[in-house]
Amino acid sequence: MHMVQLLRYRNNNMSMATTTSSFVFLKSHTLVPGHTKTLLTQVDGFGSRTSTSYKGIRAQSDVQKEQVVIVGAGIAGLATALSLHRLGVRSLVLEQSESLRTGGTSLTLFKNGWRVLDAIGVANDLRPQFLEIQGMVVKSQDGRELRAFNFKQEDQSQEVRAVERRVLLETLANQLPQDTIQYSSELERIEATPNGDTLLQLVDGSKLLAKIVIGCDGIRSPIAKWMGFAEPKYVGHCAFRGLASYSEGQPFGPRVNYVYGRGLRAGFVPVSPTKVYWFICFNSPSPGPKITDASVLKKQAKELVKNWPSELLNIVDSTPDDTVIRTPLEDRWLWPGISPPASAGRVVVVGDAWHPMTPNLGQGACCALEDSVVLAKKLARAIHSEDPSVEEALRSYGTERWPRVFPLTIRANLVGSVLQWENPVVCSVRNNIVIPKLVRLGPLLEHTNFTCENL
Numbered sequence: 001m002h003m004v005q006l007l008r009y010r011n012n013n014m015s016m017a018t019t020t021s022s023f024v025f026l027k028s029h030t031l032v033p034g035h036t037k038t039l040l041t042q043v044d045g046f047g048s049r050t051s052t053s054y055k056g057i058r059a060q061s062d063v064q065k066e067q068v069v070i071v072g073a074g075i076a077g078l079a080t081a082l083s084l085h086r087l088g089v090r091s092l093v094l095e096q097s098e099s100l101r102t103g104g105t106s107l108t109l110f111k112n113g114w115r116v117l118d119a120i121g122v123a124n125d126l127r128p129q130f131l132e133i134q135g136m137v138v139k140s141q142d143g144r145e146l147r148a149f150n151f152k153q154e155d156q157s158q159e160v161r162a163v164e165r166r167v168l169l170e171t172l173a174n175q176l177p178q179d180t181i182q183y184s185s186e187l188e189r190i191e192a193t194p195n196g197d198t199l200l201q202l203v204d205g206s207k208l209l210a211k212i213v214i215g216c217d218g219i220r221s222p223i224a225k226w227m228g229f230a231e232p233k234y235v236g237h238c239a240f241r242g243l244a245s246y247s248e249g250q251p252f253g254p255r256v257n258y259v260y261g262r263g264l265r266a267g268f269v270p271v272s273p274t275k276v277y278w279f280i281c282f283n284s285p286s287p288g289p290k291i292t293d294a295s296v297l298k299k300q301a302k303e304l305v306k307n308w309p310s311e312l313l314n315i316v317d318s319t320p321d322d323t324v325i326r327t328p329l330e331d332r333w334l335w336p337g338i339s340p341p342a343s344a345g346r347v348v349v350v351g352d353a354w355h356p357m358t359p360n361l362g363q364g365a366c367c368a369l370e371d372s373v374v375l376a377k378k379l380a381r382a383i384h385s386e387d388p389s390v391e392e393a394l395r396s397y398g399t400e401r402w403p404r405v406f407p408l409t410i411r412a413n414l415v416g417s418v419l420q421w422e423n424p425v426v427c428s429v430r431n432n433i434v435i436p437k438l439v440r441l442g443p444l445l446e447h448t449n450f451t452c453e454n455l
């Protein structure tokens, strides 16, 4: 059967996931963990690998054949699966965890994120649960108000809400056909086969042969690594984050609050009538050890802002332990000619797996959502009409998205550097001249313009 015929998906309810007992691979060597980098230097492109140029996963008879496999059930993976589903393409989502991520804090989504959530039909499930943020206020560490902005005054179409990550993931997942997500399925090895399919081996030893692989496996993406992307780079600051809970109702107005100090800044934003998201971002020469003890994290966070407006300390104190985390901030700059393209053959990366960016513009998840609809539209067209080919569709996704995500990654990084300045003179100029007199919010939020049709 012609490959594209195999790819064609005609019926949403028809299961393409078949387990064959007779699928045999061409090469029968074990891929030694850690050899993936070597493998990449040995071949000049996904499609041009030959059976002798790589070490293959040992041939097995039980290989599950799939049309589209998405690795990672985060925002990018679920939004891509749902976008494809809306366009009549079934996918299988492999997630390493036993369930959707239930902890975590919140994400501020701007109008570009909401446009995508509208397009894939989940925005109106989410909107009633989360407050619309009207504006933002910027203060210095002594509590002095430096400037206040109103989002709608700058741009009538702006929409800002912080959504709980857990709720966003559940809402996306609930719209997918049953059995789309396969949990406890950690990808361990990946291998190209000579006909362009991809063999995925999971930690439990099971194997899948996929026509198309979409890597939505986050900032530490094994798929991006396999494709030759550099490790994300630590940018010199870390963030404490948490989601404070107020059973009697939280006391804050619907606006983002920022407090800027020297080499240190904090912020909080009401998420819902009972929850408030907060962060404290501090300079550190190294990412430091991983700490999971919430009491230690809270203590360290409070120590940083102990002389700052007391509302910050109260918010940290009102935070349940399971939502407090400390994250080193990292990004990856997709330099043209140096960084690999977003796709190699029929393997492609989406969201943080491709373009991890610092959270200074609140655009990582928003861009992951944008990626998912752009990719899904191109891919579904290729699958349904055979023109363009799947490989061309994936290439076109990368070409369209790169000018969007590369400058944003740099911009987010630069904004972070400015906000983390330590020099007292520079900070004084920033707080007394730049923020009160020079900053204009409109141009700063132009990157939130994004249009897409409903799927």
Ligand SMILES: Cc1cc2nc3c(=O)[nH]c(=O)nc-3n(C[C@H](O)[C@H](O)[C@H](O)COP(=O)(O)OP(=O)(O)OC[C@H]3O[C@@H](n4cnc5c(N)ncnc54)[C@H](O)[C@@H]3O)c2cc1C
Pocket (backbone or CB within 6 Å): 071, 072, 073, 074, 075, 076, 077, 094, 095, 096, 097, 101, 106, 107, 108, 109, 185, 186, 187, 188, 216, 217, 218, 219, 220, 221, 222, 239, 241, 327, 329, 350, 351, 352, 353, 358, 359, 361, 362, 363, 364, 365, 366, 367, 368
């Ligand atoms: C401090 C901070 C604040 C942020 N704030 C915002 C914000 O306000 N607004 C915003 O838009 N963005 C924000 N972001 C960015 C946002 O969190 C990310 O861009 C977004 O989560 C990316 O989604 P993703 O699906 O690409 O990756 P992830 O959310 O990381 O999901 C990856 C998934 O892949 C799975 N996975 C990984 N490896 C494997 C494997 N080998 N096999 C199977 N599954 C695997 C993981 O378990 C996970 O479920 C922030 C980031 C940080 C660090």
